[in-house]
Amino acid sequence: MKADAQAVLFSVKCFVAAMLAYYIALRIGLNRPFWAVVTSYIIAQPLAGAVLSKAVFRLMGTALGATASVILVPTFVNEPAVLSLALALWLGFCFYLAQLDRTPRSYIFLLAGYTASIIGFPSVETPGAIFDTAILRVQEITIGILCASLVHGAVFPRTVTAQLLRRIDIILADAGRWSVASMAGAREARLDLERRRLAVDVLELHQLSIHLPFDTARILPRVRTVRALQDCLSLFLPLASTIEDRLVEVALCRGGLPEPVGALVARVQLWIENDVTKPDREETAALLIADARALEPTAAWVSEPDLVWRDMLLLNLLSRLAEMVATLRDAHILRDQVRSHSVRAVSPRVVALLAGTSSRPLHLDRGLAIRAALGTIATIGLGCAFWIGTAWKEGAGAVLIAGIACALFGGLENPRAMIGRMQLGSTIGLLTSIVYAYTIMPRLSDFVTLAATLAPMLLLMGVLMGKPATFPVGVGILIGFPQTVGLYATYTPAFGAALNGAIAQFVGIGFAMVTVGLFLTIGAEDRVARLARAGWRDVALRARGRAPDSARWLSRMLDRVGLMLPAMSAGSNPGKPLLDALIDMRIGFVAGELDALRGRATDEERAAIADALSGLGNHFGRLSPRDPALPEPGVLADIDRAVAVFARDEELGRRREGLILLTSLRRNLFPAAPAYGAAA
Template identity: 60%
Template structure:
């Protein structure tokens, strides 16, 4: 029996083939000189989801126009100075790659296209600079045809909606989050749920990427991007909040007297509500009752003999109320996504939509600069080889090397990736050799050419839809389509075919070598940079330099998503001792809230909080991935001194906030420390 995934891949392949042949037919009918560019483009923009195809098409069209404009400006200006022209085109590509690596959204494709389109147009036109404008216009026309055909077929013929995928993912993520919270309230320890929760970081990244495509989707009712962003904010707050609740439950179980019976009953009611109540009409009313009951059970005073237990209870009940509110708001935003119109369904949803802001993403400017400089060096070395050997088709090798650097510049170790692409290119050229000299000479019309290409293109299209084979297949398709001779008329010039094929292989092989020299950083280095960036951000927040908690938390969570596949490469546990970014995220979140509290606290409390937060920041600034250290014991004394001050604060709201935050900070920084004891 054919599996559903196989059927999806087959349908995707058929649509790719129809789009490619339509693009080829149109390019032939209007007399374009290189119709294979339209065919290749139709495959490059192909995506299983209709909205992703349309958005990628728009990004590619804009990028192509920018790249063509850059080529028109640069080539005539420096045509008499080949070395300067090579540097200018290489610098343009490096700059575009730098910007794309900082963007880290599907929009980055625009900058990549702008970079290597200038090379594709510019280098072959060095000997005919007078016709550069015509070449650029033709290139844009052919790519536009490929884009329009791909968009039409994938967007109209049995389209796969981004909205449907997004809504299904939201439902699955909410179900997982609610299950995790239920399990934690019922006694599951953090270690049991930790790996699953870290997977949420990857899912949040995918959900954010899907939201970029929403405005281009073909569904009848489109969820609003702002609603997705508001929901992402709720998911971002879930991780530090849920882990706080389960830690406090575990710690209270070890305290004399354990968990008070009324609090245990409230925890049980909350777990039951998370299991059955979120889908009920009285969801809002029950949530309000649970939040009110949690507030009513909070200790009114902190007794000296049971101070630590009272602080833990205060922290637990405060965070339990926040957890209930978060799950309530998540379900409300889920309902808003499925609402028939953009009007907020409740005032609370309206407030959440108003608060939703930009999504914080990790950006490593150092690595982006390195990738840009490595690309520039690759282009200059390739141009030196081309100019030095006076190879007529050397421009093809140069532009292919640049394309490889651009496409794979965001990979920690791009050499093996480009080598896989090289193997695919070699396979495609082998297929092109068979087709160009054994099959296509016998094809005397468009119909026979399409029929001859159908078997191999349908197989490759199906492989393209399978992630493990995508990279190899993309190389095969480009190797086949760029050299097989899909022009207006058949040409059996073997020398032209051989030169083009050799240029493609040499250019790709050259990129394998040069990126290994200039752009390889390895998983260990990448992990270290991510950890240091996280620690720097914790220090910044402790010093009051990252006041937007949601933006800061989103960036930290994004780093967890980046760390997970790299740690998996090393076959190490995702949870590393003293390198737990999730714990760092909780510490930084609380530290930032304490910094805000210090701004309005009395002098003694403010001085103590500032001194403590400076020590927190200093600790995280000195951490090193190779030899991480535990927080200094003096910091524990600073935290306990702050707890003692806030325990006697006469202002109830400030006392509650201070004790709640300081208890969280103590548990996250010193989970193995003895229980806090108030001074006699």
């Protein structure tokens, strides 16, 4: 119900902005004011800051696209086929850049691509007017941008800051429930759901933070603090899943989970459920961390000759439990700093997180981006060949619509289905516009009556665009209705031209549906395989010491987990690939920490770490999704030799760190291996 009310409010604001843009465009004498109406809807966002940022990005993209069209059209004025190819290449190149960005800034490249098409394709047959056409389109689009920014930013604005704070509270609550459920032995399906939410929600925080500098809230959170919180939550994912695994494994060992450790786990659960949001959380967290350190069995290994696998697991469990407590504490401190600039960091870890923030790298698939660009170029090229070959007057409109459809939906998970919904909306819009144009519009004589007459259709369109599930249908109506209904400077009934334009739109969208099915669509299994292969490649690089720092590396791996979710929905066992990705994340994290430990290790320890990481890197470097092989037994032997070497280290801190990391590596790589036992 709340979502419906927000969609209605969004639609009303869109309608007001559109009518304001249309009125201004009419008053200053622009000949195609419907572009101002269309633009005011295209840049509309439920959040005020997102509208303003999108307006800036659209202005930049529009300027780039207009410049490209002004350069390309006169250059190839005498060669329509070459000009069409040049515009297709420009759109494909811009689409490629947009696919590599994967943030709201990608809108710059999308707009640069299809703005050049909007201006250029209709000018192929009238190249002499290209400069005037470009200036007019830029003016019309700019009016739409300014009106939408004004209305959405000033009338009942929903700020990005409020949405960000709400999402942070929900994410932290989910993380708390997940950690408590992990320690309580909850069913795997529930934990899998929580993992899905965390992977996707951390990415959502990143996307929202892009809009923060443009937000209209009175006090804006610092982007650096939001980035630090994202890094903190990224660390939480491998920690919580590790604790879940170690608790299960220790319980299966002889002697089970020691009573003091079980009591500490119960205290951590109570702290997360009841005290993590209280002002004294830092003091309680410090006590829990100290108690976890006191229960570590490291001290016993100084005098006892044998290492026990159960003790190694306990050491690993208690160290990760302490890290999880510290991570949740730091996350809540950062949450308070996001809410208020007066909150100061008291934890050295928070200070380090704030100092180490940088841009968050996301997963990039250049192969898919190139494929999407080539598919778009092929769509435009084939469409232009048909248009020029048949001398169809409205062919430019069909090609233009096909290009816009590819640009808007070609990079999504199921572009053909999205464009199909767009086709449905376009059909509704075209049929309705013809009824309007030849039964209602001739009877209108003033602007107020015109606005009131258009209101039902435009309000319905706005509601559809305000909901993600129906957004493509709303976009289809937007493409099919305003132009065909006759929102020009003067009303000129021309049924034949309107019908030809409607046919061109229908053919263009239908053609885009066919071509994206041929060029842009890949199966769910192939998409998961590409993501898994990219993750394995990064694990291998991290084992070889050639990956970025832990925070940036975890960001990219967590992004891949989120990208796997929709692709896995079509699989028969959607949980397993996700669990494998989480294990890969833990392995890569530990490998990087081991590589960092080499700088402080003895010569014997450095050699042992090098052998273990070399085998690990070779294993992940040759993994194939078609034939995922288990690690070779030699890798296990190298890890066990490294464990034996670190067990003899007389420096307690280095020995502790090495054994914690090697235990994690052994458990994640060889979960079915027999318990470790070696002489100290």
